[in-house]
Every structure is written in structure tokens, then in C-alpha cells.
Amino acid sequence: MSIGLIxxxxxxxxxxxxxxxxxxxxxxxxxxxxxxxxxxYLAGSYDKLPVVLSNSEIMGEMKRAIYFSYAIAATVTxxxxxxxxxxxxxxxxxxxxxxxxxDTLLDLPMALPTSALGxxxxxxWLRLADLRNAFWAVVALHVAMSYPYMLRTLIASLESVxxxxxxxxxxxxxxxxxxxxxxxLPIAKPGIIAGCILCFxxxxxxxxxxxxxxxxxxxxxxxxxxxxxxWKAATTQAEVFLLAGGILSAILIISSLLAxxxxxxxxxxWRVPIRxxxxxxxxxxxxxxxxxxxxxxxxxxIFVVLAPSLFIALFPLWLNAxxxxxxxxxxxxxxxxxxxxxxxxxxxxGIPLSIFIARSKSSLAASLLDAMVNIPLxxxxxxxxxxxxxxxxxxxxxxxSDLAVISLAHISFTQPLLVRNVIASLEQLxxxxxxxxxxxxxxxxxxxxxxxxxxxxxxxxxGTILSFxxxxxxxxxxxxxxxxxxxxxxxxxxxxxxxAYSVAGISCMILLLISGVLLYALKRTGRGE
Amino acid sequence: xxxVELREVxxxxxxxxxLEDVNITIEDGSYSIIAGPTGAGKxxxxxAICGLVPLARGRILVDGKDITxxxxxxxxxxYLPQGYALFPHLDVWGNITFGPxxxxxxxxxxxxxxxxxxxxxGLIERADAYxxxxxxxxxxxxxxxxxxxxxxxxxxxDEPLSALDVMLRILLRYEIRKMAKALNLTVIHVTHDQEExxxxxxxxxxxREGKILEEGPPEKLFRAPENPFTAYFIGESNFYIGYAxxxxxxxxGVELKSSSxxxxxxxxxxxxREVKICQAEERLTNxxxxxxxxxxxxxxxxxxxxxxxxxxxxxxxxxxxxxGLKKGDEVLxxxxxxxxLLYRLETVEGYPEVKEVILNAGDRAR
Numbered sequence: 040m041s042i043g044l045i046x047x048x049x050x051x052x053x054x055x056x057x058x059x060x061x062x063x064x065x066x067x068x069x070x071x072x073x074x075x076x077x078x079x080y081l082a083g084s085y086d087k088l089p090v091v092l093s094n095s096e097i098m099g100e101m102k103r104a105i106y107f108s109y110a111i112a113a114t115v116t117x118x119x120x121x122x123x124x125x126x127x128x129x130x131x132x133x134x135x136x137x138x139x140x141x142d143t144l145l146d147l148p149m150a151l152p153t154s155a156l157g158x159x160x161x162x163x164w165l166r167l168a169d170l171r172n173a174f175w176a177v178v179a180l181h182v183a184m185s186y187p188y189m190l191r192t193l194i195a196s197l198e199s200v201x202x203x204x205x206x207x208x209x210x211x212x213x214x215x216x217x218x219x220x221x222x223x224l225p226i227a228k229p230g231i232i233a234g235c236i237l238c239f240x241x242x243x244x245x246x247x248x249x250x251x252x253x254x255x256x257x258x259x260x261x262x263x264x265x266x267x268x269x270w271k272a273a274t275t276q277a278e279v280f281l282l283a284g285g286i287l288s289a290i291l292i293i294s295s296l297l298a299x300x301x302x303x304x305x306x307x308x309w310r311v312p313i314r315x316x317x318x319x320x321x322x323x324x325x326x327x328x329x330x331x332x333x334x335x336x337x338x339x340x341i342f343v344v345l346a347p348s349l350f351i352a353l354f355p356l357w358l359n360a361x362x363x364x365x366x367x368x369x370x371x372x373x374x375x376x377x378x379x380x381x382x383x384x385x386x387x388x389g390i391p392l393s394i395f396i397a398r399s400k401s402s403l404a405a406s407l408l409d410a411m412v413n414i415p416l417x418x419x420x421x422x423x424x425x426x427x428x429x430x431x432x433x434x435x436x437x438x439x440s441d442l443a444v445i446s447l448a449h450i451s452f453t454q455p456l457l458v459r460n461v462i463a464s465l466e467q468l469x470x471x472x473x474x475x476x477x478x479x480x481x482x483x484x485x486x487x488x489x490x491x492x493x494x495x496x497x498x499x500x501x502g503t504i505l506s507f508x509x510x511x512x513x514x515x516x517x518x519x520x521x522x523x524x525x526x527x528x529x530x531x532x533x534x535x536x537x538x539a540y541s542v543a544g545i546s547c548m549i550l551l552l553i554s555g556v557l558l559y560a561l562k563r564t565g566r567g568e
Numbered sequence: 569x570x571x572v573e574l575r576e577v578x579x580x581x582x583x584x585x586x587l588e589d590v591n592i593t594i595e596d597g598s599y600s601i602i603a604g605p606t607g608a609g610k611x612x613x614x615x616a617i618c619g620l621v622p623l624a625r626g627r628i629l630v631d632g633k634d635i636t637x638x639x640x641x642x643x644x645x646x647y648l649p650q651g652y653a654l655f656p657h658l659d660v661w662g663n664i665t666f667g668p669x670x671x672x673x674x675x676x677x678x679x680x681x682x683x684x685x686x687x688x689x690g691l692i693e694r695a696d697a698y699x700x701x702x703x704x705x706x707x708x709x710x711x712x713x714x715x716x717x718x719x720x721x722x723x724x725x726d727e728p729l730s731a732l733d734v735m736l737r738i739l740l741r742y743e744i745r746k747m748a749k750a751l752n753l754t755v756i757h758v759t760h761d762q763e764e765x766x767x768x769x770x771x772x773x774x775x776r777e778g779k780i781l782e783e784g785p786p787e788k789l790f791r792a793p794e795n796p797f798t799a800y801f802i803g804e805s806n807f808y809i810g811y812a813x814x815x816x817x818x819x820x821g822v823e824l825k826s827s828s829x830x831x832x833x834x835x836x837x838x839x840x841r842e843v844k845i846c847q848a849e850e851r852l853t854n855x856x857x858x859x860x861x862x863x864x865x866x867x868x869x870x871x872x873x874x875x876x877x878x879x880x881x882x883x884x885x886x887x888x889x890x891x892g893l894k895k896g897d898e899v900l901x902x903x904x905x906x907x908x909l910l911y912r913l914e915t916v917e918g919y920p921e922v923k924e925v926i927l928n929a930g931d932r933a934r
């Protein structure tokens with residue numbers, strides 16, 4: 040079929056509706072049905088459940104892991120918020136030397152595979168402070184990993200507050216701190232809540248780096264996702280572990296959704312005491328408080344985020360290279376193949392899905408989809424991967440290869456990244472441009488090709504790089520499909536558990552380089568070049 | 569040069585009715601104005617004609633041919649949305665040739681057409697300029713040229729002048745009309761500006777809340793509107809509640825002769841421009857004494873707030889004509905019985921905005 044004929048067909052409403060149904064169907068089948076299937080599966084094997092539920096060892100481990108995960112996520116979110124808020128303020132409103140460099144470097148942990156990041160951070164704290172407390176070691180890692188996300192979200196939401204409000208408040212006699220507390224932050228509250236949800240979900244979901252950290256400090260504690268990983272690896276020995284992993288995944292999926300939606304509801308209602316203004320407050324707008332605040336806010340990310348993340352670069356200096364990472368090339372190749380497949384399919388199905396959601400915002404179906412697209416961003420990827428693996432092996436036994444199932448798992452949590460970016464670009468696009476193109480004689484597909492696509496391209500490129508990078512660095516969803524899958528992040532987890540630190544270190548450095556290149560590409564597209 | 573007919577056209581957005589039973593005929597080669605307040609459904613009407621919104625009911629005929637249900641790219645109707653929607657990533661040449669290229673015309677023909685259009689709109693020198701580099705007037709010409717290049721001879725304009733400065737707006741409204749007439753186009757022009765509507769329309773259609781209330785040539789809608797909303801929206805009027813009996817309408821203490829045959833409780837509308845101040849020696853019908861309460865200067869015209877036996881009335885007169893008039897003066901005013909417009913009082917219930925400006929309606933008087 041020629042392009043001309045396909046374009047001609049796009050004028051047909053029924054064919055268009057069919058195409059959108061296929062895309063939405065794909066999303067439901069590949070992203071939403073597997074978690075639902077998990078519950079069906081558990082309900083179906085109710086006769087075997089007592090074996091797990093009465094096993095006090097398994098149940099105790101499960102309870103401790105869930106508590107451990109949530110305690111860490113809450114601590115991390117609080118630390119992120121307190122430390123990133125003044126930093127966001129500084130990066131947005133102040134000028135100082137090396138600000139641009141700091142701004143760029145702080146994004147680095149976002150591009151780094153968390154297992155490499157976990158190795159770097161764990162080594163840093165172990166060498167520097169002999170940190171062997173599992174709770175704080177994992178918190179240190181999760182803060183380093185999630186701080187940039189909090190910072191970006193806060194900057195974006197503070198940026199959206201019109202400066203007129205602040206100027207008006209200042210002219211009415213409020214001191215800068217009071218303006219921030221009573222005007223800027225309440226207006227920026229939805230963005231602050233979004234940042235907290237993002238960091239909480241990131242911490243809850245993190246698997247690879249956490250596994251590495253716990254293994255480096257030889258801790259016995261397990262977070263939820265790490266426990267799923269070990270149980271998944273043990274399913275070959277006993278089926279009870281498959282059920283246990285399923286139960287834990289189900290609990291994590293439900294509890295994370297409940298926790299974050301109720302947090303959002305409560306936080307939206309919660310009002311800061313903005314009516315009252317204390318007189319001592321004005322002191323906070325004066326030196327030395329301001330200098331101290333600025334100093335601490337800049338120092339924190341340098342020592343807690345940057346230095347631990349880049350520590351790995353120094354690592355080979357005091358360790359002899361006792362061998363080259365022989366499996367690394369294959370692992371990187373596998374990672375790239377999976378990330379490419381996932382990103383390709385995301386592009387083919389994600390763009391139409393975004394168009395459908397953005398263009399029919401008023402319809403119930405579209406607003407439901409809009410909310411559902413976010414689910415994979417909130418639930419732990421390990422639990423998601425577990426359910427996908429279960430669905431494609433027990434639900435629909437097509438005999439898909441491990442690579443295919445891993446790719447499907449990666450699609451589920453990377454698609455939202457692309458879809459969110461494309462929807463955001465589409466919402467900025469003036470719909471009358473497309474309308475006019477139609478009246479000038481361009482059919483829907485040609486309108487997309489010649490008008491919509493060129494104008495939303497920066498959003499598509501950014502979403503593509505983000506989902507590619509995210510897939511490249513993912514451990515949890517890969518491990519929960521195949522415990523020994525040879526992707527680069529999993530390879531590092533395994534090297535660390537085998538104590539092959541120097542090979543792991545070199546692998547991390549290579550991944551650091553690749554991530555740096557991707558990050559640079561993302562920054563360039565972000566500036567619209 | 570098509571003739572456009574809308575038959576019982578109804579458009580719904582979910583449960584909201586945006587257009588209801590619109591029946592209008594746009595004559596071949598005419599310059600028609602759809603006038604109405606914000607939210608009346610003006611843009612929806614244009615989108616329905618070019619196929620961008622589906623009809624819940626009704627038909628649209630162009631030269632007798634039913635085009636309902638045909639996708640917009642196959643209608644050949646030119647649409648200029650508010651702000652023109654010039655494609656920001658294409659230069660003037662790319663914008664002009666977009667239509668012909670999309671329709672798959674011969675590249676040599678496209679070249680010829682594009683040159684002809686660019687010459688016509690006087691932008692051949694700026695063919696490689698991008699939309700953000702063009703002035704408001706140039707952008708408008710490119711948008712119009714782009715629609716014409718795609719082969720459209722029916723052009724729909726959505727508030728084409730709203731983005732421009734006041735001076736340019738007045739200048740350009742005649743330019744569009746001139747160009748449309750020279751090229752023999754049928755134009756449907758949407759506006760909420762009643763002065764714009766009156767100055768360039770061959771025929772005005774008054775749209776309010778999805779319904780066409782009245783249509784006619786501008787002079788008719790100004791002199792003798794059949795609907796009180798038209799009297800409110802097109803041109804400025806004084807509104808009163810009165811009682812009509814045998815050609816005389818009583819408004820509180822004031823009696824005025826009216827040519828209307830209507831009797832009983834009525835809504836009275838008197839154009840501010842038809843309230844004239846006459847010389848003391850002239851004895852015309854409907855001459856009444858009034859005192860000047862306030863004078864508001866508007867440049868070419870001046871609005872005089874009058875007290876007519878306790879009744880407030882606004883008169884709008886050319887500034888030159890009232891030189892020397894000052895606050896507190898006693899004057900003689902005169903209104904032609906033809907210009908004392910009467911409507912059934914019940915009709916006002918459908919138009920809360922008209923009710924709001926009735927001058928003798930108790931505390932709400934302005």
C-alpha cells in the first residue's frame with residue numbers, strides 16, 4: 040500500500056475509530072490487564088494460598104519488607120522536599136558562578152542505571168563513614184536517586200507561579216520569606232505534591248540499586264521489590280515462592296496506589312496556616328539566615344547527590360583491575376535491544392494514544408485513560424514486571440521468549456513517560472492549526488505528518504530519550520521476569536553479589552559514560568536545538 | 569461563487585446545544601456577517617460549515633449539493649480561524665502552497681498559483697519570511713491567500729480583525745471586503761463587533777445562544793429591528809417599559825408617538841442616535857423638553873445624558889453639532905415616531921441582558 044492510499048483512507052471515520060481502538064486495546068492488554076490478571080491468578084489458586092499464609096517465616100519476611108519499604112520511601116520524600124525546595128528557589132531566582140554546571144550535573148543521577156548508582160553510593164558511604172546501617176544506606180541511595188526528580192518538579196512548579204503575585208505581595212509589605220510561605224508555595228502546591236508523589240513512588244519502586252547496596256553492606260533486611268526478586272529467583276526450587284511473590288506484588292500494587300491517591304487527596308485539602316504572619320519571620324529574610332540557608336542548600340546536593348554518584352569514577356584508583364568485564368558488552372547489547380524494542384513500540388502506539396487522550400479530553404474514556412496512563416509510574420516496577428511475567432506465562436501461554444516478555448514489561452512503565460511528554464506538547468499546540476490544514480485539503484494523516492508532527496517533535500524526542508534511558512537503567516522489571524537476565528543493570532547486580540567489585544566498577548563507569556551522552560542529547564532537545 | 573444553505577442545522581457538544589435549528593441562506597458572492605455575543609455559537613457555525621464539527625441534525629447544501637458528512641479536506645471551504653493559524657514551522661511560500669500540495673496538484677501549476685497569489689497579496693518579496701516575522705496585516709493577507717490558493721471560493725472568517733490594533737482594524741476591514749468582492753468570493757465573516765458588522769456586511773445574521781434571531785441588511789437591522797435583542801446588540805438603544813394605546817406609548821410621565829401598531833404593555837427601544845436635539849422654534853412631533861445631566865465626550869460623537877420629565881435618556885450626536893451645550897442646559901429633544909420601536913413585553917423575558925439595561929426598571933436604572 041502506498042502512503043497516498045493510507046492517507047486517503049485516514050479520511051474515513053470508521054477506519055480512524057478502528058485504529059484508535061487498536062491502540063487503546065494495546066495499552067489495556069499490555070499495561071493494565073497483567074496486574075488485573077495477577078489478582079485473578081491469586082483468586083484462582085485460593086486453595087494453595089494457606090500454604091503461604093500459614094508459613095510464618097515467609098509472612099514475617101513479607102511484613103518486615105513492606106514496612107521497611109514504606110519507612111524508607113517516607114523518609115526519602117521528606118528529606119528530598121526539605122533539601123530540594125530551597126535549592127529549586129536558588130536555581131530559579133539567583134545567579135551565581137558555576138550555576139549552569141551545577142544545574143546540569145544534578146540531572147546526572149536521572150540518567151544513570153540505579154544499580155550502577157547504588158554501587159557508587161554504597162561504596163562512597165562505606166569508605167567515607169563506614170555506613171553499614173541498612174535503613175540509612177538505602178535512604179542515602181534513594182535520596183541521591185530521587186533528589187533530581189524532586190528538584191526538576193519543584194523548579195517547574197515554582198516557575199509557573201506568575202511573578203506579579205510575588206511583586207504585589209512585596210509592595211503590600213511582606214518580607215521575602217513571608218511571600219514565599221504565604222503566596223508562592225500555596226500557589227505552587229499542586230507541583231509540590233506531584234514532586235512528593237514522584238519521589239515516594241521512585242523510592243518504593245527502586246530495586247537494582249537497593250539490591251546492590253544491601254549486598255555491599257551485607258545486610259539481612261529486604262525492601263519489598265528486593266524480596267520479590269529473591270523469591271522470583273527461588274521459584275525454580277519451590278512453587279510456594281511464586282505464590283508468595285504474587286501476594287507481595289499484589290499488596291505492593293494496591294497499597295502504593297492507595298497510599299499515593301490518598302496522599303494526594305489529603306495533601307490537596309491540607310492548608311498551610313497562611314493567614315497568620317509571625318513577626319520573627321522577617322528575621323528569616325535577613326542575613327545571616329539567608330546566607331546559611333543558601334550555603335546549606337547548595338552543600339547538601341553536592342555531598343549527598345553529586346559526590347556519591349560520581350564516586351565510582353575514582354573507584355578504580357585504589358583497586359587493581361583483576362579482570363575485564365567480559366560479559367558487559369553482551370549485557371549492554373541486550374539492554375540496548377530491549378530498550379530499542381520498547382521505545383519503538385512506545386512510539387508506534389504511544390503517539391496515537393496521546394493524540395486520542397489529548398484530543399478528546401472531555402470524553403469519559405479519554406479522562407479514564409489519562410488517569411490510567413499514570414498507574415505504571417506509581418506502582419513498583421518489580422511488582423508490575425512480576426504480574427506481566429505471570430500473565431504471559433500462565434495467563435496467555437504463547438511461549439514468548441524472555442527477551443519479548445522483558446520488552447513488554449519495559450513498555451509498561453516507559454510508555455507513560457512518552458505519553459505524558461507528547462500530551463503536554465499537544466496541549467500547547469493550537470488546535471486551529473490542524474483544523475485549518477484539514478480545510479486546506481490535507482487528510483488527517485497528512486495533517487499529522489506535515490503539521491502536528493513537526494510542531495510536537497521536541498516533545499516526542501524528549502519522551503523517546505526519557506523512555507529509552509529509563510528502560511536502559513531498569514533492574515526491577517527485568518529481574519522479576521527473568522532472575523538471571525543479562526541486561527547491563529542486572530549484570531552489575533550480579534557482579535556485586537559475587538563480590539567482583541572492580542569489574543562492577545568498570546562496568547558502572549562505562550554505563551556512566553553512555554548515560555552522560557544520553558543526558559546531553561536530552562538537554563539539547565530540551566532547548567529545542 | 570457558491571450559494572450556501574443551512575437547513576435545521578443543530579450541533580451538540582455532549583448535552584450542551586451549541587447550535588439549534590439554524591436555517592440560513594448565504595447568497596452567491598455575498599459578504600455575510602454572523603454577529604453575536606461571546607459564546608453565541610459563531611465559531612461552531614463556521615466549523616459546521618467547513619466540516620470540523622459533526623451535525624446532530626440538519627443538512628448543509630453548497631450550490632444545492634448536500635455536503636453534510638463530507639470530511640473537511642474534501643469540501644474546498646476556506647477557513648480562517650481566530651489568529652489565522654499560519655503554520656509556524658513553514659514560511660509564507662510553504663503556507664501558501666500547503667493546500668495545493670495537499671491536494672496533489674501538478675508542481676508546475678502550484679508554482680504558478682503561488683506566484684499569482686503572492687503578487688495579489690503584495691508579499692512576493694516576503695515569500696521566505698516566517699509567520700512570526702509578519703505584521704498583523706501581512707499575516708491576515710497570507711491567511712486569506714492560503715485559503716484562496718487551495719481553491720476555495722467560499723471563505724469563512726472567524727473574528728479576523730480582533731487581534732489587530734484599533735486603527736488597523738478599521739483600515740483592514742474594508743480591505744478584506746474589497747479583495748473578496750474583486751475575486752467574487754462568498755464570505756461568511758463572524759464578529760462580535762456590531763460596528764464592524766454594520767460597516768462591511770451585505771447581510772447580517774444575529775446569533776444568540778445557538779439560534780438565529782434575525783437577519784437582514786445592516787440598514788434594516790439598525791432602523792427597524794424585529795427583535796429586541798437586535799435593538800440591544802446592533803447599535804445602541806434606550807430601553808423602557810411602557811404602555812401603548814392607539815399609536816401613543818406612555819413611559820412613566822412621558823408620552824411619545826410611535827408608528828408601531830402594537831398595543832398594551834410593551835418594551836420600548838429608542839436608538840440613541842435618533843434622539844435629536846432641535847432648535848426651540850422647530851415644532852416637530854415628539855418634541856419634549858429635557859435637561860442636560862451629563863456630557864460624555866467620545867471624540868467624533870458625544871453622548872448626552874438627558875432628564876426627560878424624570879426619565880433618563882441617552883442621546884448620541886456628532887460632537888460638532890452640539891458645540892456650546894453644557895450641563896444643566898434646558899433643551900428641546902425630538903424622536904421620529906418611526907424610531908420609537910415597540911416589542912411585546914413578554915419577549916424581554918428571554919433576554920436577561922436586555923432586561924438589565926431597561927432605564928426605568930426601578931433600582932436597576934443606570
